[in-house]
Amino acid sequence: MGAGPELSIQEWKSGFCPDVPQTIINDDGGMPSFRIVHRHSSKECAAAYAAWKGFDGMLRGHPTASSCRWGDHQIWWDLDADNGAEALRRLPRYVSDRAVAVRIGEVVIP
Ligand SMILES: [Zn+2]
Numbered sequence: 001m002g003a004g005p006e007l008s009i010q011e012w013k014s015g016f017c018p019d020v021p022q023t024i025i026n027d028d029g030g031m032p033s034f035r036i037v038h039r040h041s042s043k044e045c046a047a048a049y050a051a052w053k054g055f056d057g058m059l060r061g062h063p064t065a066s067s068c069r070w071g072d073h074q075i076w077w078d079l080d081a082d083n084g085a086e087a088l089r090r091l092p093r094y095v096s097d098r099a100v101a102v103r104i105g106e107v108v109i110p
Contacts, residue, residue: 036078042073
């Protein structure tokens with residue numbers, strides 16, 4: 001028995017990229033920002049939206065980007081949280097089980 005489900009936020013970490021611009025905008029030392037990337041299949045689409053019913057969360061009732069209408073079935077949220085696990089807890093379990101939280105910040109493209 002493990003200590004619990006492993007969060008998928010580690011899966012996409014592939015190491016430091018030396019070419020990332022070092023100029024970061026608005027890094028004021030405040031709460032980190034994350035982009036939640038959620039993906040489901042076309043068969044899971046109705047369930048992914050229905051999962052929010054009865055879930056008390058700050059993300060409900062606000063517009064966010066989604067590609068479902070065009071058949072790709074991804075939804076993205078940008079939010080601030082202490083860490084990736086905390087960011088994923090803002091989603092219903094059905095949705096967070098199919099999501100990763102990617103820490104993001106603004107950079108200047110050279
Ligand atoms: Zn969908």
